[in-house]
Amino acid sequence: MKISITVTLKKDVLDPQGNTIKKALENMNFKNINDIRQGKYFEIDIDEKNEKKAREKAEEMCKKLLANLVIEDYKIIGQQ
Amino acid sequence: MKISITVTLKKDVLDPQGNTIKKALENMNFKNINDIRQGKYFEIDIDEKNEKKAREKAEEMCKKLLANLVIEDYKIIGQQ
Numbered sequence: 225m226k227i228s229i230t231v232t233l234k235k236d237v238l239d240p241q242g243n244t245i246k247k248a249l250e251n252m253n254f255k256n257i258n259d260i261r262q263g264k265y266f267e268i269d270i271d272e273k274n275e276k277k278a279r280e281k282a283e284e285m286c287k288k289l290l291a292n293l294v295i296e297d298y299k300i301i302g303q304q
Numbered sequence: 305m306k307i308s309i310t311v312t313l314k315k316d317v318l319d320p321q322g323n324t325i326k327k328a329l330e331n332m333n334f335k336n337i338n339d340i341r342q343g344k345y346f347e348i349d350i351d352e353k354n355e356k357k358a359r360e361k362a363e364e365m366c367k368k369l370l371a372n373l374v375i376e377d378y379k380i381i382g383q384q
Contacts, residue, residue, distance in 0.1 A: 230310075230345045245346075249365055256351035263345040265310045266325075271336035285329055301381065 225270055227282040228302040231291045232263035266290060275303065305350055307362040308382040311371045312343035346370060355383065 233239050239261050246260045268285065272278040279300060286298040313319050322340045329337055348365065352358040359380060366378040 228310075230308075232345065232347065245369070248369060252368060254361065254365060258349040258351050259347075260349070261347045263347070265312065265343040265345040267312065267339075267341045267343070269338040269340070271338050281334065285334060288332060289325070289328060 225272055225275065225278040226304050227268045227270060227278060227300060229266045229268065229282060229286060229290065229298055229300050230263055231266070231286070231296050231298045232261060234295055234297055237295045263296075264290075278303065305352055305355065305358040306384050307348045307350060307358060307380060309346045309348065309362060309366060309370065309378055309380050310343055311346070311366070311376050311378045312341060314375055314377055317375045343376075344370075358383065 242260045242262045245262060246257055249257055249260070268282055270278045270281055272281065282300055283298075287293065291298040319341050322342045325342060326337055326340045329340070348362055350358045350361055352361065362380055363378075367373065371378040
């Protein structure tokens with residue numbers, strides 16, 4: 225089972241990388257951009273057919289390694 | 305309108321970062337992981353109410369800056 229996860233900076237944490245991308249896009253004549261935030265994306269292929277168990281495992285991975293919960297949020301956005 | 309985008313390495317492109325994460329997880333006693341791929345995630349807040357136009361703008365940003373189409377694929381995964 226493949227699980228897709230996004231890890232993003234929490235709302236109140238500054239995102240200098242996102243700001244740089246925003247400026248670069250503005251210099252390329254993209255207007256009307258309010259905000260850009262960059263995050264990480266993971267696609268984990270787990271050898272586990274039970275949907276609930278696979279999800280639980282993915283959550284544990286996020287908590288223990290993939291996300292820094294002090295400044296980041298994670299979200300399981302899909303599975304197949 | 306907020307548009308969410310993922311940028312991932314194409315299937316046949318090696319992902320050393322993903323492999324490193326996989327090994328780290330295995331060392332932490334997570335078993336049964338077949339594969340992990342890491343990618344980027346962008347949340348773009350565009351000042352544009354027309355859904356189709358916002359999407360088109362986001363696609364253009366991907367093509368011009370956010371993704372390297374030689375080795376990466378992009379996907380618009382949501383909007384709100």
